Amino acid sequence: MGEKIVLRYTDDPEQSDIATYIRKGGYQALARALKELSPEAVVDLVKRSGLRGRGGAGFPTGLKWSFIPKDPALPRYLCCNADEGEPGTFKDREIMEKDPHELIEGIILSSYAIGAHLAVIYIRGEFAYAARQLEKAIRQATAKGYLGRNILGSGYDLDVAVYRGAGAYICGEETALLESLEGYRGQPRLKPPFPATAGLYRKPTVINNVETLANVPYIVLNGPEAFAAIGTSRSPGTKVFCLSGHVKRPGNYELPMGTPLREIIFEHGGGVRDGKQLKAIIPGGPSTPTFTAAHLDVNMDFESVAAAGSMLGSGAVMVMDETACMVWAALRLTEFFRHESCGKCTPCREGTYWMVRLLGRIEAGQGQDGDIELLLDICDNMAGKCFCPFGDAAIAPVQGTVKHFREEYQGHIRRGGCWRHETTGGRLPTTDQGPRVTPGA
Amino acid sequence: MMLSERAREEIIKTAERFPERRTALLPALRLAQDEQGYLSSQVLVEVAAIFELTPAEVEAVASFYTMLKRRPTGKHLIQVCTNLPCALSGAGELLDHLKARLGIGVGETTPDGLFTLETVECLGSCGTAPVVQIDEDYHENLSAEAIEAVLARLAGG
Ligand SMILES: Cc1cc2nc3c(=O)[nH]c(=O)nc-3n(C[C@H](O)[C@H](O)[C@H](O)COP(=O)(O)O)c2cc1C
Ligand code: SF4
Ligand code: FES
Numbered sequence: 001m002g003e004k005i006v007l008r009y010t011d012d013p014e015q016s017d018i019a020t021y022i023r024k025g026g027y028q029a030l031a032r033a034l035k036e037l038s039p040e041a042v043v044d045l046v047k048r049s050g051l052r053g054r055g056g057a058g059f060p061t062g063l064k065w066s067f068i069p070k071d072p073a074l075p076r077y078l079c080c081n082a083d084e085g086e087p088g089t090f091k092d093r094e095i096m097e098k099d100p101h102e103l104i105e106g107i108i109l110s111s112y113a114i115g116a117h118l119a120v121i122y123i124r125g126e127f128a129y130a131a132r133q134l135e136k137a138i139r140q141a142t143a144k145g146y147l148g149r150n151i152l153g154s155g156y157d158l159d160v161a162v163y164r165g166a167g168a169y170i171c172g173e174e175t176a177l178l179e180s181l182e183g184y185r186g187q188p189r190l191k192p193p194f195p196a197t198a199g200l201y202r203k204p205t206v207i208n209n210v211e212t213l214a215n216v217p218y219i220v221l222n223g224p225e226a227f228a229a230i231g232t233s234r235s236p237g238t239k240v241f242c243l244s245g246h247v248k249r250p251g252n253y254e255l256p257m258g259t260p261l262r263e264i265i266f267e268h269g270g271g272v273r274d275g276k277q278l279k280a281i282i283p284g285g286p287s288t289p290t291f292t293a294a295h296l297d298v299n300m301d302f303e304s305v306a307a308a309g310s311m312l313g314s315g316a317v318m319v320m321d322e323t324a325c326m327v328w329a330a331l332r333l334t335e336f337f338r339h340e341s342c343g344k345c346t347p348c349r350e351g352t353y354w355m356v357r358l359l360g361r362i363e364a365g366q367g368q369d370g371d372i373e374l375l376l377d378i379c380d381n382m383a384g385k386c387f388c389p390f391g392d393a394a395i396a397p398v399q400g401t402v403k404h405f406r407e408e409y410q411g412h413i414r415r416g417g418c419w420r421h422e423t424t425g426g427r428l429p430t431t432d433q434g435p436r437v438t439p440g441a
Numbered sequence: 442m443m444l445s446e447r448a449r450e451e452i453i454k455t456a457e458r459f460p461e462r463r464t465a466l467l468p469a470l471r472l473a474q475d476e477q478g479y480l481s482s483q484v485l486v487e488v489a490a491i492f493e494l495t496p497a498e499v500e501a502v503a504s505f506y507t508m509l510k511r512r513p514t515g516k517h518l519i520q521v522c523t524n525l526p527c528a529l530s531g532a533g534e535l536l537d538h539l540k541a542r543l544g545i546g547v548g549e550t551t552p553d554g555l556f557t558l559e560t561v562e563c564l565g566s567c568g569t570a571p572v573v574q575i576d577e578d579y580h581e582n583l584s585a586e587a588i589e590a591v592l593a594r595l596a597g598g
Pocket of ligand 1: 052053054055056057058059061081082083084085086169170171172173174175207208209210212213388389390393
């Protein structure tokens with residue numbers, strides 16, 4: 001296997017302890033930066049490395065940092081997005097639980113680069129153990145003088161806070177995250193103004209994903225060329241692919257950007273479970289359109305996945321074998337989006353509701369002629385018309401599965417139900433979720 | 442039940458750490474729930490007073506987040522992940538097993554008040570599906586037999 005960066009040492013059970021982290025070269029990047037590099041020089045290194053955001057959109061990290069106004073009198077903040085809610089994604093949790101210092105060092109370096117004296121890690125509410133690991137790492141780093149006042153005698157001060165969410169997928173969207181951090185309902189804000197000019201407390205703010213920030217110590221220590229030598233020219237570095245579903249060996253695999261899907265699923269994941277045939281792949285989480293076995297030779301980097309009609313997204317590769325019903329899968333994912341829609345804008349709130357109704361009746365054998373067209377019509381009425389990118393994401397399961405598996409939808413409507421559930425013997429999980437618990441209801 | 446003095450102190454400490462006090466509202470609600478099991482109307486009024494907000498403003502925030510409960514749950518909260526990766530790995534069967542074993546539906550609490558059963562969306566642990574969260578702990582790669590052992594332990598303790 002090639003070079004690993006963020007998960008390089010996660011097999012070592014002692015890695016989360018600061019002594020082990022330091023023994024393996026940890027906090028050297030920080031010592032070097034504080035001694036030899038100006039904040040601008042750190043921004044420049046990250047720019048030259050070509051690092052792009054790992055939270056889904058792939059925005060160039062150094063460029064994002066350079067939007068922060070130079071005026072040092074103006075407070076500015078760093079927010080680490082550890083909300084990790086995209087279904088199928090479990091990479092940030094592994095980094096935080098097993099190598100928390102790598103993230104903390106990345107946060108200190110990044111805060112220094114943009115001149116922030118307060119950094120907040122917004123971690124999803126369910127991640128209790130990861131939050132404890134981070135708190136412990138912060139205590140250890142503070143005791144060693146890597147955090148707090150006058151870090152390593154440099155005159156630079158930084159406070160890092162762990163802030164626990166409380167169960168809302170939309171809070172992973174950066175402006176909703178800021179609303180939540182300010183003590184409000186986590187609903188997205190209108191952009192512009194962008195967070196770089198008016199973010200947390202209306203002050204300049206950088207928001208970066210956990211995996212993005214965890215790459216920074218490597219770049220500062222080994223140089224941007226070493227980083228850019230991994231992966232592809234436009235998508236440099238590694239990516240953690242979260243492999244789940246019908247594969248023999250699900251799990252996190254850190255591989256060079258541009259690794260073919262086939263290699264990820266068959267070499268690393270051991271192929272499809274129980275000798276079954278591959279049917280569908282969701283390449284980057286439910287917000288990304290579905291692939292089929294015909295897409296196995298797509299290289300997993302930002303450009304190649306986009307050229308093939310989907311998105312790299314968060315790197316959540318979900319695999320489904322021949323027994324999986326596509327209407328059922330689309331229903332399950334659309335139910336997720338309906339549940340998580342924040343309700344602020346009508347196309348998303350109503351659209352997700354009606355898509356679930358239609359998918360539910362097709363799956364239950366009560367589909368009617370014209371239902372497929374109606375589903376696609378709802379997608380059209382949401383695409384580009386919602387307040388935030390959640391709306392575009394929410395139509396991906398329906399659009400992707402109808403595009404590649406339309407005959408399966410037609411079959412459901414013609415036969416009055418799902419034949420797959422009967423022919424496969426093993427029953428597929430029901431979609432009967434019972435009433436969802438709505439707080440305050 | 443009133444918020445403890447210790448909780449109040451911690452809320453005020455958190456409020457002072459951030460440039461704007463209201464940032465401590467969500468941590469305060471979490472803390473109140475940890476202490477009392479759920480967010481009663483009375484505790485919302487108390488929290489509102491600390492932040493000089495109206496109870497309605499606090500209620501609006503509390504109702505947005507699924508982990509904040511406005512009603513008591515059982516002693517142990519069982520949350521079965523039913524998002525796609527877990528569903529592809531047997532979450533449906535596991536949920537059916539739990540419903541039958543506990544004799545309750547989703548969203549209900551056993552008559553002895555011991556267990557509340559809920560379904561949740563992806564817990565961020567799909568590499569070890571199916572996953573069930575019980576209180577703060579994740580139980581991964583779960584079979585029906587394995588969850589029996591966990592339930593027996595919880596019922597005993
Ligand atoms: C609905 C929605 C949910 C998102 N959830 C997450 C998330 O859980 N974690 C994350 O890092 N980014 C998430 N993002 C992306 C963030 O808005 C933001 O682009 C990202 O944190 C920027 O960091 P990066 O440049 O390092 O990728 C989400 C975006 C949307 C629209
Ligand atoms: S698109 Fe959905 S999630 Fe985004 S603001 Fe509108 S309702 Fe909220
Ligand atoms: S789908 Fe269950 S943990 Fe992700």
